[in-house]
Amino acid sequence: MKPAIQSVAEQVYNRLLDEIVKGARPAGDKLSEEHVCASLGVSRTPAREALMRLHRDGLVERFPRRGCFVKSQDAAEIAELFECRAWLECLALEQGFDDIPDEALGGLERALKPGAALTRAASLKADDRLHALIIEACPNRHLREVAGQMLLRTYPFRFWRTHSGAPVGAVSRERLAIVRAIRRGDRAAASRLLREHILRGREMILKNAARRAAAGGGGA
Numbered sequence: 364m365k366p367a368i369q370s371v372a373e374q375v376y377n378r379l380l381d382e383i384v385k386g387a388r389p390a391g392d393k394l395s396e397e398h399v400c401a402s403l404g405v406s407r408t409p410a411r412e413a414l415m416r417l418h419r420d421g422l423v424e425r426f427p428r429r430g431c432f433v434k435s436q437d438a439a440e441i442a443e444l445f446e447c448r449a450w451l452e453c454l455a456l457e458q459g460f461d462d463i464p465d466e467a468l469g470g471l472e473r474a475l476k477p478g479a480a481l482t483r484a485a486s487l488k489a490d491d492r493l494h495a496l497i498i499e500a501c502p503n504r505h506l507r508e509v510a511g512q513m514l515l516r517t518y519p520f521r522f523w524r525t526h527s528g529a530p531v532g533a534v535s536r537e538r539l540a541i542v543r544a545i546r547r548g549d550r551a552a553a554s555r556l557l558r559e560h561i562l563r564g565r566e567m568i569l570k571n572a573a574r575r576a577a578a579g580g581g582g583a
Contacts, residue, residue, distance in 0.1 A: 375399065474489050
């Protein structure tokens with residue numbers, strides 16, 4: 364099967380998403396259609412469509428007569444966002460638990476096992492795959508959609524957690540424990556570990572935001 368060809372709007376969306384996630388476009392950064400067109404060499408229509416999609420995903424704010432800006436989130440909003448994601452993803456895990464493909468989980472277990480030479484990029488990729496497997500296995504399409512959106516909205520913070528200097532081994536052990544609980548059929552342990560993993564990331568992010576605010580560096 365040939366890979367699907369991305370539309371220009373989708374290419375622009377993915378490019379802007381990648382820049383937001385990696386901090387190249389920080390919170391508060393203005394994203395005008397004109398700037399997107401000039402910087403990416405595209406026409407206004409795909410630029411507008413990409414910005415509208417980022418707005419729907421909760422990553423960009425739109426203000427009348429001011430334009431679009433990368434969304435800023437205070438500590439309370441970050442805490443609520445991760446709490447919501449934890450509840451939704453654990454519910455998705457509960458509903459699709461028996462349908463998560465064991466072969467894919469086995470590949471993740473091998474990648475995350477102690478002694479595996481995981482770079483920060485590879486660790487984040489494994490995290491992406493784990494959460495995608497959990498959400499994709501959920502039979503309720505509406506829950507899949509909302510859980511996927513929450514995952515996307517937390518992506519910039521997840522990227523920071525992995526690349527901020529936090530030990531890769533410690534975070535990878537959290538992911539490995541979730542994978543192993545699912546593989547052995549321990550639904551309760553898998554759900555508990557997943558929730559703890561998501562909320563532990565939240566606490567690290569909130570502590571960093573508080574340090575930055577105390578140092579005069581602004582919020583998250």
